[in-house]
Amino acid sequence: MSSHDALDILRRDPRAEWIARNRLHPLHGAVVDNDMAEQRGPSGLLRKNPHRIGFIGPNGIKRIDRLKGNAAASVKGRRSGAAQAVQLPLHRVENPDFYIAVVADMVGGRLTSHDKDVLGQAHKLVAAMAGEGAVLTVCFGASKEAHFDTAGVDRLLLLDDEIYDDYCPEQQLAALQQVEAEYQPQYWLFPDSVNGGTDLGSRLAARLHQRPAVQAWQVDHQTTVCRGAGGTVDITRETPRVLMLAEECADQIDASRHEALSVTLTALPTVIAQLQNQGPVAVDPNAVALAEAEFILSAGNGIHDWEQFHTAAAVLGATEGASRVAVDDGFMPRFRQVGATGTWVTARVYLAVGISGAIQHMQGIGQCDKVIAINTDAGCDMVKRASLSAIGDSEAILGELIKRVQAYRAQLSVAGDQDAA
Numbered sequence: 001m002s003s004h005d006a007l008d009i010l011r012r013d014p015r016a017e018w019i020a021r022n023r024l025h026p027l028h029g030a031v032v033d034n035d036m037a038e039q040r041g042p043s044g045l046l047r048k049n050p051h052r053i054g055f056i057g058p059n060g061i062k063r064i065d066r067l068k069g070n071a072a073a074s075v076k077g078r079r080s081g082a083a084q085a086v087q088l089p090l091h092r093v094e095n096p097d098f099y100i101a102v103v104a105d106m107v108g109g110r111l112t113s114h115d116k117d118v119l120g121q122a123h124k125l126v127a128a129m130a131g132e133g134a135v136l137t138v139c140f141g142a143s144k145e146a147h148f149d150t151a152g153v154d155r156l157l158l159l160d161d162e163i164y165d166d167y168c169p170e171q172q173l174a175a176l177q178q179v180e181a182e183y184q185p186q187y188w189l190f191p192d193s194v195n196g197g198t199d200l201g202s203r204l205a206a207r208l209h210q211r212p213a214v215q216a217w218q219v220d221h222q223t224t225v226c227r228g229a230g231g232t233v234d235i236t237r238e239t240p241r242v243l244m245l246a247e248e249c250a251d252q253i254d255a256s257r258h259e260a261l262s263v264t265l266t267a268l269p270t271v272i273a274q275l276q277n278q279g280p281v282a283v284d285p286n287a288v289a290l291a292e293a294e295f296i297l298s299a300g301n302g303i304h305d306w307e308q309f310h311t312a313a314a315v316l317g318a319t320e321g322a323s324r325v326a327v328d329d330g331f332m333p334r335f336r337q338v339g340a341t342g343t344w345v346t347a348r349v350y351l352a353v354g355i356s357g358a359i360q361h362m363q364g365i366g367q368c369d370k371v372i373a374i375n376t377d378a379g380c381d382m383v384k385r386a387s388l389s390a391i392g393d394s395e396a397i398l399g400e401l402i403k404r405v406q407a408y409r410a411q412l413s414v415a416g417d418q419d420a421a
Contacts, residue, residue: 016031019031025255026089026255027088027255088150088255088256088257089255089256089257090256090257090258090259091154091256091257091258091259092258092259093132093133093134093154093259094132095132096132096133096134096154096155097131097132097133098129098131098133098134098185098186099133099134099135099136099155099183099184099185099186100122100125100126100133100134100135100136100185100186100187100189101136101137101138101179101183101185101187101188101189102115102118102119102122102135102136102137102138102189102190103137103138103176103188103189103190103197103200103201104118104119104137104138104139104191105191105193105195105196105197106139106140106141106143106145107195107348108144108348109141109142109143109144109145110143110144110145111145111147111148111151112191112193112195112348112369113247113252113369114191114193114195114197114247115151115191116151116152116252116253117191117245117247117248117249117250117252118189118190118191118245118249118250119135119137119151119152119153119252119253120152120249120250120251120252120253121189121219121243121245121249121250122135122152122187122189123135123152123250123253124219124220124250125186125187125219125220125221128220128221129186129221133186134154134155135152135153135154135155135258136154136155136156136157136179136183136185136263137153137155137156137157138157138159138175138176138179139156139157139158139159139160140159140160140164140172140175141159141160141164141165142160142165143158143160148258148260149257149258149259149260150253150254150257150258151252151253151258152252152253152256152258153258153260154258154259154260154261155259155260155261155262155263156260156261156262156263157179157262157263157264157265158262159172159175159268161268163270166277167275167277168273168275168277169196169199169200169203169275170271170273170274170275171270171271171273172200173200173203173204173207174269174270174271175265175268175269176188176200176204177204177207177269178265178267178268178269179265180204180208182265182266186241187241187242187243188201188204188205188208188241188242188243189243189245190204190242190243190244190245191244191245191247192214192215192216192244192245192246197244198214198244201242201243201244202244204242205240205242208241208242210240210241210242211240212240212242212243212244213226213237213239213240213242213243213244214226214244215227215228215231215244215246216243216244216245216246216249217245217246217248217249218249219239219243219245219249219250220239221239222238222239223236223237223238223239224236224237224238224239224240224243227246285313285314285317285318285319285320286313286319286320288319290319290321290335290336290338290343290345291343291344291345291346293318293319293321293345293347294347294348294349295316295317295318295319295347295348295349295351296318296319296320296321296338296345296347296349296350296351296368297309297312297313297316297318297319297320297321297351297353298320298321298322298323298338298350298351298352298353298355299320299321299322299323299326299331299332299353299354299355300322300323300325300326300352300353300354300355300356301323301325301326301329301354301355301356302353302354302355302374302375302376302394303326303331303353303354303394304394304395305395305398306331308395308398308399308402309353309398311402312398312401312402315402315405315406316351316401316405318351319347320332320336321336321337321338321343321345321350322336322337322338323337323338323339323355323358323361324337324339324341324342324358324360324361327342338361338364338365339358339360339361339363339364339365340359340360340361340363340364341360342364343364344363344364344366344367345364345365345367345368346367346368347365347368347369348368348369348370349368349369349370349372350365350368350370350371350372351372351374352365352371352372352373352374352375352382352386353374353375353394353398354374354375354394355373355375355382356375356377356380356381356382357380357381357382357383357384357385358381361382362381362382362385365385370387370388371385371386371387372386372387372388372389372390373385373386373388373389373390374389374390374392374394374397374398375389375390375391375394376391376392376393376394377391378391
């Protein structure tokens with residue numbers, strides 16, 4: 001692609017588009033461009049903006065400005081770069097009267113969607129309590145997260161010492177006990193997940209002599225509703241101090257920024273670990289069930305070089321998946337099918353190659369964290385769903401991806417040999 005072509009790429013801001021569609025969002029007035037009468041959609045057709053002041057609807061009634069122009073500033077998309085970022089209002093807590101502690105899973109060094117749900121629940125509890133409260137978020141290990149502020153973190157305790165790099169529940173528990181002694185949180189909130197939240201929350205509850213609530217999904221200061229019997233019944237109980245929360249327990253923070261001020265502990269306790277981490281065990285990615293896989297490379301009708309696809313999956317270390325079309329055509333076995341008529345997946349990264357996005361397939365990937373699409377159709381449903389899209393020939397893109405990953409790993413190998421020498 002030439003530099004001239006790169007300048008002609010239209011870059012979209014999905015968040016700004018979502019706010020523009022949501023007329024009740026507090027930033028709706030700042031995002032909607034009242035001067036933009038029409039825009040060209042991915043199909044090439046012109047689309048009119050019905051929210052524009054002066055727009056005449058099918059009933060012949062002209063839309064008027066009841067705010068007299070006070071909803072001001074518009075954000076115009078720019079072909080030379082990404083759309084201007086929306087500046088959310090800053091929520092600041094100078095001197096907190098109390099804290100609510102959230103212990104994040106931080107899978108891969110970043111907040112998961114489950115973590116953000118728990119942060120949303122923490123702010124619901126803060127809003128219902130008297131005084132000014134702050135959400136104290138505790139994270140273990142190296143962090144790659146760059147958006148603690150928009151996730152709702154008021155105070156950030158990042159424990160990234162080497163002792164937290166490996167599996168060390170006893171060491172983490174000692175740190176949480178120190179947090180309890182110094183900050184005395186009103187509540188302890190954990191994601192009820194296999195990524196560490198359930199185990200660590202149970203350990204802390206035992207040390208605090210608390211009976212924790214598990215799989216909690218409706219929480220207030222008086223009562224907590226938990227899922228029981230495999231999600232078939234609800235159990236109502238008094239709200240305890242230690243809560244392990246189910247996914248989608250509360251809405252995520254999306255209308256404000258928070259300070260995310262860094263805090264420290266006056267003392268960092270160390271313990272003699274009873275469990276020793278012997279390192280990861282090499283596993284064939286295709287031996288992992290689709291429903292449990294964290295990284296899936298999925299093939300659709302746009303794949304023609306299947307040998308290259310299998311090579312790409314092996315190089316990336318991804319579990320292979322497929323659309324129904326690829327399975328029906330005999331290119332992939334039935335147990336590899338992703339979708340409502342196949343397997344519902346919850347991968348952290350779902351890389352869809354040549355998949356347009358039928359409704360059954362989109363239902364099956366609804367719980368995936370990040371979706372990446374490679375497709376020739378910029379207007380297909382999969383591209384609209386994706387967090388990142390590459391528009392072009394799948395063979396060329398996969399070939400370049402394989403070369404770059406192999407080169408990167410070779411570079412790491414050389415650097416490791418030099419360090420050993």
